[in-house]
Amino acid sequence: MLLLSLAAVMLSKALRYAGLLPAQDITDFDAFHIAGRMVWRGDIAQAYHLPALLTVQQALTGEQAFLPWTYPPPFDLVVAALAPLPIGLAYLVFVGSTLAAYLLVLRRIAGAQFAPVVVALAPVLVVGVAGGQNGFLTGTLTGLTCLGLLSGRALAGLPLGLMVIKPHLAVGLAVCALVSRGWRCLAIAAATAALALILSTVVLGPAIWPAFLGGVDEAKTFLAAGAYPLFRMVSVYACLRSLDLPASVAxxxxxxxxxxxxxxIPLALWRNLPRRQVVGLAALASLFVSPYAYDYDLTLYGVALALLLPDLLGRASRREELALLALGWMVGGYGLTAGGLYEARLGTEITASAEISLAALPFLLLFALVWRILRREQAATAAIGGKAGPAAPVPA
Structure with missing residues (x-):
């Protein structure tokens, strides 16, 4: 029923794009389609400067929205592939294909626990479909990397390297490969990322890099000023900034x-936790790295949950199982719920001062509970007579 509901939401959004249903405000996928069209027009460098981007938004859609473009140039090539299609069809192709790929990878990882994982991810799946973001794409790449790390295949570096489109979400898995001495995996990841960067430079021109770096500087300024929708973020930084703490403190x-x-991650290896748990913790840890982490990025949590759920269910009490589900829904659904409440109370224009980001709090509790449950059997084993030592490295 959940998957059928997602399909209905996708169809409704596509019909809105086609003008067969009432129009909607500009969303993230509109930004993807606009940037893709700018690639074909030859002015993608302007997308990294917000005033110029707003002018293009107005010209192409008749509207303007605060959607700064800060993606690395390799992602420009992804959105360029979608731009020749009408936006409604492009949305269906992109979101439909990446969602299907993501669910297939989750099923491969979770096995018999696939249905509980999907239910636990319900708010995240709704957010991803509603906004047309790239969370399903990054979740798929993360899941493929995890499968490769579990089997010790060096080709795990291929999807890991493709995460150059959102490198901050790959830090945990890169650390996992590093401390596990997966040198060939890391070499393939570096080569893949380098090829993606070279290809984007050849296609878009060297000038794309000064434009991109300028966009990153703009994004830092916007983030420090609280201009982004903080209530949609799951980071500690967003939580503290929304409570009016200084940017430096946050x-x-x-x-x-x-x-x-x-x-x-290295502690889990040292304590000889099973490889599946180490990789799952690494995927989950990636979400805590960047201050710029949104609710649609929680597809990585889905990959981590698919890896960890068999062990969690085997060790957690019924109350802890319910707590895991509740905390996951709170983290994934906070932005969606808060956005609806803010809009109902203040109208469509939500000021930064009205936003309160609280998703980081249950997210930290969720991570702590996961770590506590996973450590439970390890502690019991040590008490019986097993002494934890350094884990065997993941084969390169």
């Missing part, structure tokens, strides 16, 4: 959180 807290969570 950033320091974000760095400390990222370092602490990433530090659990």
């Amino acid at each position: 950033l320091a807290a974000q760095v400390a959180t990222a370092a602490s969570v990433l530090g659990l």
Whole structure:
């Protein structure tokens, strides 16, 4: 029923794009289609400067929206492939294909636990379909990387390298490969990323890089000013900034959180946790790295849950199982719910000062609960007589 509902939402959105249903405000997929058209027009560099982008938005859609373009140039090639299609068809092709790929990868990882994983991910799936974002694409690449790391295949570096389109979401898995001494995997990842960067430079021209770096600088300014929709973010930084703490304090807290969570990956290896758990924790840890982490990026949580759920269900109490489900729904559904409430109370124009981002709090509790449950049997084993030591490295 959930998957049928997602299909209905996709069809409804496509019909809106086609003008057969009432129009909607500009969303993330509109930004993808606009950027893709700018690639074909030869002015994609302007997309990285918000005033110029707003002018193009107005010319192409008759509307303007705060949707800064900060994606690395390789992603420009992805959206360029969609631009020749009418936007409704492009939406169906992109979201439909990436959602199908994501679900297939989840099924491969989760096995018999596929249905519970999908139910636990319900808010995340709705967010991804509603906005037309690239979360299903990055979730698919993350899942393929995890499958490769589990089997010790060096080709895990191929999807890992393709995460150059959103590199901050690959940090946890890169750390996992590094501390596991997966040198060939990392070499393939580096070569794949380098080829993607070279290809985008050849196609788009060298001038794309100064434009991209300028866009990154603009994004830093916007983030420090709280101009982004903070209530849609799941980071510690967004939470603290939405509570009016200084940007420097929020950033320091974000760095400390990222370092602490990433530090659990080598600790898990040292304590000899099963490889499936280590890889799952690495996928989950990636979501705590960047201050710029949105609810649609929680597809990585789905990959982590697919890896960890068999062990979690075997060790957690019924109350803890319900807590995991509730916390996951709170994290994934907060932005959707808060956005609806803000819009109902304030209208379509939501000011930054009205936004409160609280998703990071249940997300941290979720991570802590997962770590506690996974450690439970490890502690029991050690108490019986097994002493934890360094884990065997993942084959390169």
